[in-house]
Amino acid sequence: MQPSISRTRAYWLFAVSGLVFTLVILGGLVRLTRSGLSIVEWDVITGVIPPIGEAAWQEAFAKYQGSPEFQKINQNMTLDEYRFIYYMEYFHRLLGRVAGLAFVLPLFYFLARGQIRLRQSLPYLLIGIGFAFQGWLGWYMVASGLVDIPAVSHYRLTAHLLAALALLSLTFWVGLDNLRGPARLGTARSQPRIFGLLVAIGVTYLVQVSWGGFVAGLKAGFISNTWPLMGGRLVPPGMFQRFEPWFLNLVSEHMTVHFIHRWFAFVVLALVIWLLRVLQRQGAGRQWKAGAYWLLGLVLLQITLGISVVLFSVPISLASLHQTVGIGIFLALLYLGHNLMLPSPTGRKKQAKAFVKKPLPAS
Numbered sequence: 001m002q003p004s005i006s007r008t009r010a011y012w013l014f015a016v017s018g019l020v021f022t023l024v025i026l027g028g029l030v031r032l033t034r035s036g037l038s039i040v041e042w043d044v045i046t047g048v049i050p051p052i053g054e055a056a057w058q059e060a061f062a063k064y065q066g067s068p069e070f071q072k073i074n075q076n077m078t079l080d081e082y083r084f085i086y087y088m089e090y091f092h093r094l095l096g097r098v099a100g101l102a103f104v105l106p107l108f109y110f111l112a113r114g115q116i117r118l119r120q121s122l123p124y125l126l127i128g129i130g131f132a133f134q135g136w137l138g139w140y141m142v143a144s145g146l147v148d149i150p151a152v153s154h155y156r157l158t159a160h161l162l163a164a165l166a167l168l169s170l171t172f173w174v175g176l177d178n179l180r181g182p183a184r185l186g187t188a189r190s191q192p193r194i195f196g197l198l199v200a201i202g203v204t205y206l207v208q209v210s211w212g213g214f215v216a217g218l219k220a221g222f223i224s225n226t227w228p229l230m231g232g233r234l235v236p237p238g239m240f241q242r243f244e245p246w247f248l249n250l251v252s253e254h255m256t257v258h259f260i261h262r263w264f265a266f267v268v269l270a271l272v273i274w275l276l277r278v279l280q281r282q283g284a285g286r287q288w289k290a291g292a293y294w295l296l297g298l299v300l301l302q303i304t305l306g307i308s309v310v311l312f313s314v315p316i317s318l319a320s321l322h323q324t325v326g327i328g329i330f331l332a333l334l335y336l337g338h339n340l341m342l343p344s345p346t347g348r349k350k351q352a353k354a355f356v357k358k359p360l361p362a363s
Contacts, residue, residue: 005115006178012106012176012326016127020168021327026092027164028323031157031216032316035088037069037336039145039239042139048097050090060086069150073184096138100131103171118175123174130167137163154217154252161213168327169334183341190215191340195281197275198337204268205333209326210260220261221314227307230259262310274297298329 025225030036039046040063051057061082064070070077107124110116118125141156177183188195215221224230240246241254276292305322312318322323 005255009110009115010175010179012116013171016099017103017168017172017175019095020164020171021331023092023095024161024164024168025320026322027160028216028320029090030092032314032319033085033088034069034073035085036152037067037145038064038082038085038089039093039142040064040067040140047093052105057083067146067150068111069145084180088351093138094343095237096131096135097133100135103127103131105184118263123170123177126173127167127171129171148279151219154214154228157215157217158210161216162210164260165206165209165327167332169296169330172331172334176335180338180343185341187341193278195287195337195340197271197278198333198340201268201271201275202333202337204264204271205329208261208264208268209330211257211264212326214251214257214273215261218252219255220258221309221319222255223258225310225313227262227310229264230255235259235283260291262306263304265299269296269299269303272299281331287334287339291332291339294323295329295332295336298332300326301325302329304313 020260039047039060051060056327059162064086065084074081085110107116108127123334127261136158137160141152141160142157144153145151173183226232228234236255236259239253239259240249242253243249250260251257272292272295276289279288279292302322305318305325309318309322310317
């Protein structure tokens with residue numbers, strides 16, 4: 001395969017990754033502005049066109065007035081106010097369709113031209129399935145808030161977030177494969193300690209993101225606007241008394257979920273510092289140490305933003321920036337992991353330059 005074609009595929013996938021990244025940020029804004037339940041139907045085709053004319057808007061508003069959110073929370077909402085939340089959700093759904101087409105249409109072209117062979121097509125097929133699944137999961141999430149309780153299930157919201165990150169990860173990773181050469185797990189065995197730490201950071205960070213989804217779905221960020229204390233205590237009482245069995249409190253009790261998300265961030269920070277320390281002890285080159293310092297900076301910024309979101313009672317701007325930096329951390333981890341797993345001669349040369357053969361001191 002010609003290098004120019006591989007680069008073209010890489011830039012295409014990075015562009016799609018950018019659209020998915022924007023989708024996640026816009027989805028967060030939809031949640032923060034309480035716009036996600038404004039459109040009570042899921043029309044894949046006709047939903048592309050918003051209401052046109054006063055009669056169409058009145059019809060859409062009447063459907064929303066039959067929803068639990070209007071009846072229990074927004075009884076005094078005007079039509080103009082409804083237009084705002086409608087357009088927030090509408091543009092989120094529209095961008096999802098645009099991102100899907102931005103992936104599918106070029107994929108057909110590459111397949112038709114033989115620039116993606118059938119034996120290479122599995123990752124691209126998984127990305128396409130990921131887009132379809134994410135669209136279905138988004139509606140499955142919204143539907144949970146249209147029955148009795150005017151809020152979506154925090155489990156479904158978190159699943160929607162994790163599925164979006166999985167789609168972003170796969171698209172970004174395949175883009176890196178096209179640009180830099182395919183990653184291979186066996187290559188990482190040359191640096192098992194670094195690889196193990198990256199995996200530990202990735203798993204830990206996914207846990208932190210999951211509890212961030214629970215916080216968002218339960219609106220648990222509003223449970224306390226003080227830091228480091230909650231309700232005047234470092235460890236608030238009653239965190240495991242609301243639900244039975246006790247472990248349900250870990251994922252459903254507002255204060256407990258907030259507490260876990262608040263402090264688990266420092267577990268991620270400790271692992272990143274450990275990674276940087278190991279790189280320094282192994283005599284890693286500037287490429288790896290710079291990447292680790294960037295990761296450390298992003299994690300410190302994320303913690304600072306998280307504390308600010310709490311202290312200022314979840315302002316939309318700070319909360320959205322908090323989510324944006326969170327996705328940046330995720331992509332930085334993927335980039336470092338991919339760099340460690342490059343099997344090509346170019347990748348091995350880069351790794352040889354990045355690591356000086358220096359024995360670790362006995363521990």
